[in-house]
Structure formats: C-alpha cells, structure tokens
Amino acid sequence: MSAPDWRFDASRPAPARRYDALLGGKDNLAPDRDSAEQIREQLPSVGKAAAELRWFLQRVVHFLADDCGVRQFIDIGCGMPFTPSVHEIVQTVSPDSVVVYVDPDEMVAVHSRAMLVSHPDGAIRFVEGGLDDIDTVLSDPQVRGLIDFTQPVAVLLLAVLHFVDDDQHAAHALNRIIQALPAGSYLAVSHVTFDPLPADQARRLSKLAEPGSGHGPFRARSHAQISALLDGLDLMPPGLVSAVDWYPHRHPQPQIKAEEAVAYGVVARIPATTGPGADGAPA
Template sequence: MDVPSGRDLEVDLQTGRAHGARIYDYVLGGKDNYARDRAAAEAAMSTFPTLQISMRSNRAFMHRVGRFLAAERGIRQFLDIGTGIPTSPNLHEVVQAVAPSARIVYTDNDPIVLAHARALMKSTPEGRTTYVQSDLREPDAILAAPQLTATLDLTEPVGLLAIAVVHFIDDEDEAHRVVRRLLDAVPSGSYFAMSTATGDFDPAGTATVERAYRERGEVLKHRTKAQVERFFDGWELLEPGVVQVHKWRPDDFATALVKNDSDVALLGGVARKP
C-alpha cells in the first residue's frame, strides 16, 4: 500500500464545512465525521428518511460492479475516483477476492480519507493498492500521479469507477469535461461505472437533501436519467442501462433492502469502451 508520508497528514480537515464523504460516513453509521457533516445528514434525513437506504444501495451497487468486472469481464486493474472514507468491504477486498493479483488505485479529496488509507486499504500479497490525494476536478493530476503510474498500466483495460462523486460538481460542462478526460485516458476494452444523485423519483424529498448539503457548504447536484446517460456517450452501455442503483443486476440483498423505488435517489450504469 502506497500512501504519502506522515508529513502529508498534517493538513486542514476543513471541519467548518460539510463534506460529502463524511456525510456519507455518518449516514452509514461511521465515526469519521464532524458537526457540520452530522448537521447536514440529520437535516437531510429529517425530510428524506430513506437516505440511509439510498446510500446503502449505492454501496452495494459498487460491490456488484466490482465483482462483475473482476469475475465476468476479467478486469484486473481499477481506478476508483472519490472512494470516500474506507468502509469494509472496500473495492479492493471485493475484486481481490475474485482475482488476488488485481491492482487498485483509490482517489479522494477529503484529507480524512488520507488519514485512514494506510490502515484500511491493505492489498493481498499478489496484488497492489495505492491512494492518491486528489480532486476529481483535476483529472490530469490524477492521471499523472506517481502512485497511479506505478500501479496501473493504462495501455491495458481498466475498470474506472466514479461512484457517488460526480454529483459534487455543480456545473454541467465541468462535470462532462473531467469525466471525459478520464474516459479518454483508458484504452479500448475498459469499463466505466458511475452512480450519481437524482431527483427523478422523489423530487420534493431530494430537493430538501440538496438544500441541506448546500446550506452547510457542500454542493449536491441532482441529475435526470437523460443527463446521466450523456456521461456514457460513445461507450457501449451494458444492460440494463442507466437505472436506479438497486436495479442494476440486483442480488438478494438489493432486492430485500429496497421496498419502494422512491427510497433510492441514485442512478447508476456501466459501459464498455469499444
């Protein structure tokens, strides 16, 4: 596991504003969050009480995607953009259970993720994991990071994941620019998995979630199905297409978790680069 040195841990945790990764952590029952994160989460859940179901469904979507790409599509290297605070099982645990030699690069812009990276993201002896402290809005910095270039071979297919992260970019043009830069960097045969917030199924409830985030300093942008599908332009979208995350190749857990579609406010899909 490669992480920056101890000196790099002396960073501003920005506890004066809410951060999406820490809100997510609190809603899922974690302890790596602060007052502003908890306030945003509680405000959101007060009017959208199934937020935890939505987030758990998203986490399970990531697990199914990772397992599918490793087991059914033979992907052996992964780039996880906006990984969030580590919560087992993490992506590397899922894919290395299938392929112990798999290599995974994690990225996030929350300094608290860096503080936990060494302890929680440990690879199998045959594989490798590494962490890049970076922002999705700077894809060139991600791609040029020495941790990435030493771990992944971008001439071979990559599983690129952007799970519940693009909704933290408000501007539509910027969101497409950064995603397209990452998509252009991986070769034919690569896969792109994305999930992002939507207001399609409970507009009133999700609007209160967006407001709770924004009032405490964190962007949250809900997108329609048509807007999400645009991110996959030029790639071969796999069945069942862009759907609510619990409906993407569901297993028994996904089916049991969600009782009503309006409980889940995230869309997801997976596509292959031709």
C-alpha cells in the same frame, strides 16, 4: 465555475465524512452529522439509500472483476475505508489485482493509508486528488507505476459526480478519463437523482444544495442529464437504471425500492473510437 475545495476543514461538512455519518459510522464530525440530519428531514430514506449505493458498488466491482475479467481499478472519490473494500472484492476473484484509491479529503487519506492492506500478490495505492484535478491524478507517478494503460482498466465514479454541480466541469473530467483509457476499459457510475420524488420534495432537497446553504456543492441529475454525460459509451445491460434495479439478484441484494434509493447506476464500456489517441488526446 471553480472546482470545490475538499481540503480538511472541521467547520464544514465533507462528502466522505457525511456519507460515513449517514451510514452510522464514527469517522465524521459534528458538521457532517448536522448536514446528514437536515438531509434526513427532507428524505427519511437517505440512510438506506446510502447503504444501497455501497451494495451497488459491491455488485458492480464483483461483476467487473469476475464477469469482465478486469484486474486494474481506479476508485475516484473512494471515501472512508469500509469492508469489503474494492481491493478485497477484486482480490478475492484474482489476488494479483491492483487498485488505486483516489480522494481529495485529507481525513480519508489518513484513514486509507493506515487501514488498507493489499493481498501480497496484488497491490493498492492511495493518491490525493479528485475530478477537479483529474489530469494530475491520471499522470501521478504512483498511478502510472501501478496501472498499465495499455490493458483494460475499470474507473469507479460511484456517488461522486453529483458533487460536481457544473455540467461542463463534470463532462470535462469524464472526457479526460475516457481519453486516457484503452478501448475495452470500463466506467462505473452511480449518481443521485430526484426523478422518483414528488416535485415539492425535490425542490426542498434542491434548496439544501444552494450556495450559502452550508452543505457544499451538490447536483442531483435526471436520467436524461446523466445519459448525456455518458454519450458515446457502450452501456452494458441493463443500461442506466435505478441502482436497486442493476442486477438485483446478485449479492448483496437491494432492500428498498427505486423511489427510496434515489440513485441511478450504470456500467459503461469504452469503445474502440474513444480510447487514447482517438481524438489526438494524450494517454
């Protein structure tokens, strides 16, 4: 299956702009708002769910920077800039932290390069790309010039894997990332699921992702399907759980229940047997 093309197209919705629309932002176009409204008709909590994914990101990033001591981050599928951004969170913990933002959307690139400003002791970069060209991203000179792949790295795949509807494509991208990271690195994932929903509601939502529906590729996955993609990684407690059940007492605290959030979240650690060179793969 060919990878989705997320180059700028004002005539169709794009994930980053639609997410912005769901959050009530202004960096979106009419097709993004129309798509968001059609989703909202089938899932009235989708706006709250989008906000919860952002709050999950904040809890995860602070956990990785503060509790795990990570100082290097790669945020793949970063979406439109927001506050607090990943670098603002991690550089509050340690000002010398570095962050690479990655997204295939040209509108995201324009906004990110104009708006994102690093702490002077740290550094940030923006690279155009995504999971469909992950080898190019990982070998990009800007990435290699900023990220030290001999030291732990945290890769963020937050609200991005569900836009890869082919399981083999998703697994390949994950494997390439894992092979490039040194042992002791981390992978953070959030992923939409229809597990908590009634079957008829899940079917209606799935129809919105069918080819020709006009919403673009999308694949909600079950707990078992997401677990299969993470096979071989060490899942940090509490494991793969609803995004609202991942350290819910940390700030910002969740405001809705799992059946409204419709997303799983997890932080996984790269064990010593899967880092660069473990299977003869290049770093």
